Amino acid sequence: MTALLAAESITAGYGDSRAVSEVSLAVERGEVLALVGANGAGKSTLLRVLAGAHRPTAGRVHLRGEDVTDVRDFERSRRGVCLVPEGRRLFASLTVRENLEVGAGSRRAGRWSVDTVVEALPILGPLLDRNASQLSGGQQQAVAIGRGLMTNPDVLLLDEVSLGLAPIVIDELYASLAGVWGGGLGIVLVEQDLERTLAVADRIVCMLEGHAVLEGTPTSLTREQITDAYFGHEVASW
Amino acid sequence: MVIVNALLQGVLLGGLFAMAALGLSIAFGILRVVNLAHGEIMTIGAYLAAVGLSSLGVSVWVSLLAVVPLMGVVGYWVQRLLLQRALTLGELAPLLVTFGIAIIIPNALIELFTTNKQAISTGDLAVRSIKLADGLYVGVLPLLTMAVAIALIAGTQLLLARTRIGRHMRAAADDSETLRLLGVDHRKVYAAAMGLAFAIAALAGVFFGMRQGGVTPFDGQLMVLFAFEAVIIGGLGSLWGTLAGGIVLGVAQTLAGVVSPELPLLVGNLVFLAVLVLRPTGIVRSKVVV
Amino acid sequence: MADLVPGAVRVDRLRRRMITVQIIGAGVILLLAMAPYVFEPSVTSQWIKLFYLITLATSWNLLAGFAGMVSVGQQAYIGLGAYGVFVFNDLGLDPYTSALVASVVIGAVAFGLSFIAFRLRGGYFAIGTWVIAEAVRQIVIRFDSLGAGRGRGIEDYTADPVLRNLFTYWLALGILVATLIGSLFLLRSRMGVALQSIRDNEVAARAVGVDVTRAKRIVFVLAAVMAALAGSVICLQQIGVQSPSQIFSVSFSAFMVFMVLIGGIGTLEGPIIGAVVYYVMDLYFSQMGLWYLVVLGCLAIVVTLFLPRGLWGELRARFDITLFPVGHRVVALPRPAEPDASASAPAPRTSPRTDATATTASTEG
Numbered sequence: 001m002t003a004l005l006a007a008e009s010i011t012a013g014y015g016d017s018r019a020v021s022e023v024s025l026a027v028e029r030g031e032v033l034a035l036v037g038a039n040g041a042g043k044s045t046l047l048r049v050l051a052g053a054h055r056p057t058a059g060r061v062h063l064r065g066e067d068v069t070d071v072r073d074f075e076r077s078r079r080g081v082c083l084v085p086e087g088r089r090l091f092a093s094l095t096v097r098e099n100l101e102v103g104a105g106s107r108r109a110g111r112w113s114v115d116t117v118v119e120a121l122p123i124l125g126p127l128l129d130r131n132a133s134q135l136s137g138g139q140q141q142a143v144a145i146g147r148g149l150m151t152n153p154d155v156l157l158l159d160e161v162s163l164g165l166a167p168i169v170i171d172e173l174y175a176s177l178a179g180v181w182g183g184g185l186g187i188v189l190v191e192q193d194l195e196r197t198l199a200v201a202d203r204i205v206c207m208l209e210g211h212a213v214l215e216g217t218p219t220s221l222t223r224e225q226i227t228d229a230y231f232g233h234e235v236a237s238w
Numbered sequence: 239m240v241i242v243n244a245l246l247q248g249v250l251l252g253g254l255f256a257m258a259a260l261g262l263s264i265a266f267g268i269l270r271v272v273n274l275a276h277g278e279i280m281t282i283g284a285y286l287a288a289v290g291l292s293s294l295g296v297s298v299w300v301s302l303l304a305v306v307p308l309m310g311v312v313g314y315w316v317q318r319l320l321l322q323r324a325l326t327l328g329e330l331a332p333l334l335v336t337f338g339i340a341i342i343i344p345n346a347l348i349e350l351f352t353t354n355k356q357a358i359s360t361g362d363l364a365v366r367s368i369k370l371a372d373g374l375y376v377g378v379l380p381l382l383t384m385a386v387a388i389a390l391i392a393g394t395q396l397l398l399a400r401t402r403i404g405r406h407m408r409a410a411a412d413d414s415e416t417l418r419l420l421g422v423d424h425r426k427v428y429a430a431a432m433g434l435a436f437a438i439a440a441l442a443g444v445f446f447g448m449r450q451g452g453v454t455p456f457d458g459q460l461m462v463l464f465a466f467e468a469v470i471i472g473g474l475g476s477l478w479g480t481l482a483g484g485i486v487l488g489v490a491q492t493l494a495g496v497v498s499p500e501l502p503l504l505v506g507n508l509v510f511l512a513v514l515v516l517r518p519t520g521i522v523r524s525k526v527v528v
Numbered sequence: 529m530a531d532l533v534p535g536a537v538r539v540d541r542l543r544r545r546m547i548t549v550q551i552i553g554a555g556v557i558l559l560l561a562m563a564p565y566v567f568e569p570s571v572t573s574q575w576i577k578l579f580y581l582i583t584l585a586t587s588w589n590l591l592a593g594f595a596g597m598v599s600v601g602q603q604a605y606i607g608l609g610a611y612g613v614f615v616f617n618d619l620g621l622d623p624y625t626s627a628l629v630a631s632v633v634i635g636a637v638a639f640g641l642s643f644i645a646f647r648l649r650g651g652y653f654a655i656g657t658w659v660i661a662e663a664v665r666q667i668v669i670r671f672d673s674l675g676a677g678r679g680r681g682i683e684d685y686t687a688d689p690v691l692r693n694l695f696t697y698w699l700a701l702g703i704l705v706a707t708l709i710g711s712l713f714l715l716r717s718r719m720g721v722a723l724q725s726i727r728d729n730e731v732a733a734r735a736v737g738v739d740v741t742r743a744k745r746i747v748f749v750l751a752a753v754m755a756a757l758a759g760s761v762i763c764l765q766q767i768g769v770q771s772p773s774q775i776f777s778v779s780f781s782a783f784m785v786f787m788v789l790i791g792g793i794g795t796l797e798g799p800i801i802g803a804v805v806y807y808v809m810d811l812y813f814s815q816m817g818l819w820y821l822v823v824l825g826c827l828a829i830v831v832t833l834f835l836p837r838g839l840w841g842e843l844r845a846r847f848d849i850t851l852f853p854v855g856h857r858v859v860a861l862p863r864p865a866e867p868d869a870s871a872s873a874p875a876p877r878t879s880p881r882t883d884a885t886a887t888t889a890s891t892e893g
Contacts, residue, residue, distance in 0.1 A: 051419060077421035085419060091412040094405065101402075102409045106421025151421050272651020274600065323833050330793070333598050333651050334785060334832045341782045342825035345818040459778065463662060466655045470648075504666035507659055514647050514656070 002065035004029050004186045005050065005081060005155045010059035012042075012049050019045040021210040022059070027155060027186040034189045034197045037207035038230060043190045044086055046207070047157045050188065051083035052076035063155075078106040080154035086163070086190075088144040090132040096143050097128040103150025110152025111183070117146040120179045123172065138169035142176065155186040162193050174200065194226065206230060239373045240496055246376060248492035252468075252485030253384030254449060257442040258461055259468035259480040260390055261435035266474070268411045268431040271321060271332045275339035276439055277462030281455065282343060283309055283440025284447035288356035298360055302444055306437045313436025317429040325428075340458070347455035355452035364448060383445050387484075390438060391477050397434075407431050460503075467510040486513075546716075549852060557705055561698065569693040576693075576765055578807045579700040580758040581787065583707045585799030585806075587754035588784035590711055593794035594720075595747040596727040598650075600781040601657025604641075604664040605752040607776040608634045609759025610769050611674055613682060618673070623682055624699050627760035631753050638752030642745050658778065665776035679775075681768030696764045703757040710750065711796060712852055719743055727794070779821065786824050789831045792838025796852040801840050 003026035012020040020042040027033040035043045048054035050061060052073035060069045068076055077083075091099050100114050118124050121142045127135065132143060141161060148156055162170040174196060181187065181200065191197045197204065198218045206214040206229035214221065214229040258280060265273045273279075283305050290301035316339075324331035360379065367375040398404035406427045409417050414424040446461060447453040464487065472483025487506050494505030564572050584602070591597045612630025617623050641660055648656040669677045686692040714720055722743045725733040734740050759775065769775045783806065791802025806824075813820045835842065843849065 053415065053419060072418075073415075074418040074421050074423045077419055082421075083419050085416060089413055089416040091409040091416070093408055093412055098405050098408075102405055102417065102422070103420050105402075105406060105417075108421070147420065266651070270651075272655060274651070274655060320829065320833065327833070327836050329596070329650060330592065330598055331832050331836065333654055334789060335829050337600060337654075337782070337785060338825040338829040338832070340825075341779070341828070342822050345821040345825070349818050349822070462655070463659055466652070467659065470652065470656075474652075500670075504663065504670075507663040507666065510659060511644050511663060514644055517647070 002062070003027065004031075004064060005188075006062045007046070007050060008060045008062065010046065010049055010056045010061070012045055012054055012056040012059075014045075019210055020049065020056070023207070023210070023212045024059075025205050025212065025215075027188055029154075029184050029186055030182055031202045032181060032187045032189055032200055034191060034201035034204045035207060036191070036194060036197055036204060036226065036230060040209075041207040042210040043207055044159055047083060047159050047188065047190060050155075051081055051157055053083060053085075074106075077151055077153075078108065080108065080152070081157065082148045082151045082153035082155070083157040084144050084148040084159060084161075086159040088137075088140040090135070090140055090143055090147075092131075092133040094132055095129055096124060096132055096135070099132050099143055099147050100124075100128075100150050103147035106151045108152040112149045112152050114150075117149055120149070121146050121176045123176065136169075137165050138173055141165065141173060145177070145180070149180065153185065155188065156180075157188045159190045161189065161191055162196065170196065194230075239371075241493070243374055244492040244496045245489055246370075246374065247380070248489030249485050250376065250380035250384050251488030251492060252481065253380070253387040253488075254442070254445055255464050255468040255484030255487050256472075256481040257383065257387040257390060257438070257445060257484075258465035259472070259484055260387075260394060260477065261437075261439035261442065262462075262465045263469050263474075263477060263480050264394065264431060264438070265435040266469075268407045269317075269321070269325070269332075269428050270411075271325070271336065271432075273435070274333065274336040274462065275343065275458075276336075276435075276465055277458035277460065278340050278343035279309065279313070279436050279439040279458075280443030280446060280461050280465075281347065281453060281458035283443035284358060284453035284457070285347065285351070285356060286440070287444045287447060288358045288453055291358060292356070298358055298444060298448060302441065305444065306441050309440035310433040310437035312433075314429045314433035316436070317432035318425060321432065322425050322428065340462070344455040344458055351455070353455060355450075355454050357452040358444070358447040359451070360448050364451065379448060383449070386441075386445065387481065390441070391481060394434070394438075395477055403427070403430055464506070467506065471510060471513050549712075553709075557701070560701055564694050564697055569690055572697050573693050573765065576697055576700045576761065578803065579704040580761045581783070581803040581807055582800050583700075583704050583754055583758045583761075584780070584784050585787035585791065585803045586707050586711055586796070587751040587758070588781075589788045589793060589796075589799045590714075590747050590754075591751045592785075593788060593798075594715065594723045594727060595744050596730065597744060597748065598654045599645075599657040599751075600654050600778060600785075601645075601659070601661035602751065602755045602784060603776050603778060603780040604657070604661035605634055605638060605755035606759035606762070606780050607661075607665060607668065607769075607772065608637065609756030610763035610775045611668055612756065613760045613763045614674055614680060614769075617682055617684055623685055623764055624695055627699065627757065627764065630760060631756040634756040635749050635753040638749045639745070641752075642748045645748070646741065646744065658781075661776060661778070665772055668776075669772050675769070675772075677772060679769040679771040682763070685767060692764075696761065699764065700761045703754075703761060707754050707757075708796070708800075714747075714750070715796065719746065723747065782821065782824065782828075786828045788838075789828050790838055792840030792842075792844075793836075795838075795840050795844070797844075798838050798840040802838065805839070 006026035008024050009022040010020055010024070011018065011022055023042070023046055025033065035046065037043055045054060049056045052068070052071055056069070060067055062068065063079060063081060068079065071079065091102060094102065097114060100117060118128070123139060123142050124146055127139060132140070135143065145158065161173065165173070170193065189197065189201065201218055203217055204215065204221060204226070205212050206226060208229055214225060262273060262276045265271050265276070286305045286308070287298050287301045290296040290305070291298060320335055321332055324335045363379050366378040368378065369375050398408055406417065406422055407430070410424050410427045417424050417427070443461070446457065450457070467487050468480050468483035470483065471486050472479030472481065487509065490509040491502035491506045494501040563575070588599070588602060591599050609627070609630060612634060613623055613626045616626035616629050621629060645653060645656055645660060668674060674680060686695060715723070722733065722738040725738055726740050726743060730740055762775065763769055787802035787806045788799050789802070790805050791800065792798025813823070831838065837845065
């Protein structure tokens with residue numbers, strides 16, 4: 001069986017510095033795959049490679065078995081891979097509704113529309129006509145995710161969902177996201193909050209200095225194994 | 239009465255400047271490209287209309303139907319083939335490319351058509367006027383120009399606010415990379431915006447030619463400066479602001495013309511420079527506001 | 529790879545190369561200064577043109593290539609430089625002194641105008657300088673004593689054409705040398721580093737405490753003085769100004785852009801090469817009339833898009849050469865050889881050019 005989205009020994013970097021080294025992973029339909037690791041472990045770069053926003057120096061990306069490594073970012077989004085980027089990156093001069101509508105730009109058919117997105121993320125309801133620049137961090141993140149859903153993706157790549165948000169806001173956000181998980185959508189999640197990650201992920205890949213060093217399910221991995229992988233061996237031997 | 243008349247003519251002249259400024263505003267607001275060749279695009283529009291008239295006998299109004307869409311297509315492809323590449327090379331490159339175009343066009347026009355004015359005749363429209371009071375007339379053509387300018391600004395505003403492509407244009411101005419992540423080819427959006435800017439520029443060029451009774455290869459250099467001054471005086475980024483800026487510039491020129499026929503251009507430029515100095519914060523804002 | 533010590537770096541200002549450049553440069557200048565004794569005036573008068581072209585290209589490169597200010601209004605100062613010759617000549621100074629005095633006055637004018645121009649950024653700065661140039665021309669032609677819209681000749685001038693050519697030649701050469709030396713020292717100074725940081729990232733430069741506006745203003749004024757001097761040389765060579773619209777023509781900006789782009793923007797060598805290329809093209813193609821300008825415009829676009837580093841940039845990238853040492857490189861120092869280190873790999877001495885393994889971060893264009 002071919003995976004929904006698969007990366008095969010991806011190597012990528014910026015100039016001479018290498019951010020990702022020979023990482024392979026695959027996400028299946030309806031699965032939440034979490035990438036964990038310290039800052040600079042290469043998680044965001046890997047997501048950008050999967051989305052086509054960053055060109056890898058080696059390795060291939062396959063979507064439903066088809067090689068999409070050379071398919072550009074906007075075309076890849078039209079084929080069902082959508083990245084919700086770090087920092088939300090809302091269109092600041094557009095309203096929330098307009099931000100969502102831009103997400104429908106890829107014209108893929110599917111269950112998501114402004115109405116269904118608001119249903120899934122109820123906090124957006126009263127905000128629709130507000131300007132995106134007037135929102136709080138949590139609200140912005142909800143719009144960014146909703147906008148990504150509007151592309152009707154098969155795979156949603158979520159980068160640093162809770163970065164910079166208050167714990168209570170994160171709770172609300174994840175409560176809403178419960179309605180988004182499943183339904184055949186494959187999700188790759190980058191999240192700093194390990195508790196949260198263990199709670200929602202079906203499978204976890206730990207990255208350290210650009211390498212995938214550990215993979216397993218939340219139940220099969222011990223806390224020590226993960227912190228080990230998170231910080232590397234020197235720290236773990238304290 | 240002379241002053242009142244000059245004021246009135248100046249306001250109407252402002253409509254022409256606003257029309258010229260609109261395309262410049264769109265190109266900068268959405269693509270962050272200051273098109274130094276904007277005036278030359280206007281000139282090309284006017285030349286096409288003039289040639290249509292002289293060699294095919296087509297009236298200006300009919301030729302507009304062809305010239306405006308044609309220049310829109312030209313703008314689309316200039317963006318896709320030249321400027322898009324320049325945009326990836328940094329801030330200087332687009333400026334230098336448009337400056338290159340601004341040098342090519344007038345010199346090619348001189349070689350092809352000499353420096354003589356190519357007539358753009360509008361029958362009696364250019365001389366027809368409406369009497370408001372003794373010594374107070376408004377020309378039909380300036381009035382029409384103002385009406386078209388207002389319609390264009392309102393239309394552009396609607397396009398940006400209400401349509402899908404307009405939404406994409408504003409989104410591209412904010413963050414073109416994120417737009418790509420959502421499945422939109424930003425290059426096409428940029429090219430559409432530049433096409434729009436070129437089409438409006440061509441239209442404005444034809445109206446300028448009608449007002450002057452024709453077009454010369456040197457008009458582009460004048461017009462790009464007028465257009466630019468209207469944009470800055472009106473405040474960068476506001477479409478209705480360009481109308482206000484155009485009117486300020488128009489009034490300054492016609493009032494100066496009352497004093498001496500040699501003064502309008504100089505006074506227009508000085509008013510612009512004064513606005514630049516007196517505005518407290520300088521010019522920083524630059525987004526298209528809807 | 530040599531064993532590099534973390535944190536152990538030195539900043540190499542390429543001092544030795546600077547000395548070499550000074551010696552060779554002095555020799556070249558001396559030879560050029562004696563050229564009128566060897567060559568016919570018809571030859572050296574051609575060189576005058578080359579000299580002022582290099583001066584113009586260098587000045588525009590300082591603005592755009594080093595301080596990130598694309599001006600298409602330098603013709604304002606070229607024109608003022610030319611008209612300044614008339615003004616001070618009429619006041620009784622000889623034309624050559626007039627040129628120098630005028631350039632100082634024009635520097636002051638440019639200082640004042642910078643407060644207007646600096647209210648605009650990027651592309652709008654470009655077009656704003658163009659408006660200023662137009663306004664300056666429109667003001668100049670209001671003066672009947674300056675020939676109004678017709679242009680005029682220099683009243684009180686050296687009668688002997690050979691001497692006239694000789695003096696103009698020396699003036700043009702002197703201006704060129706001053707421009708090049710001035711630029712070299714400017715870029716080697718602390719200000720030079722500031723400027724290059726502005727070009728690379730103005731916001732970051734501000735954040736680390738660079739007085740961006742001051743640095744830009746100094747360059748703006750210097751570039752105006754250089755353009756004014758070039759303008760007065762043009763006026764001296766043509767014994768006057770044929771028409772104000774010619775000396776205030778935006779074509780001058782086109783030529784400057786072309787020369788700098790072709791040669792390589794952001795390097796000191798590039799504009800010199802670009803000016804020579806333009807000069808040679810001008811010799812052979814100017815009979816094409818205005819099609820020549822069309823070709824220049826096309827070439828400028830092609831070079832911008834497909835050869836953005838220009839001729840010199842390409843050469844330098846391929847052969848790693850520089851003539852003028854304006855860079856500062858941070859050289860990582862190797863660990864001193866330890867007695868128990870493997871004998872087969874003694875750490876080589878790191879010098880910026882000969883040792884390719886040294887980790888260098890260069891601030892050169």
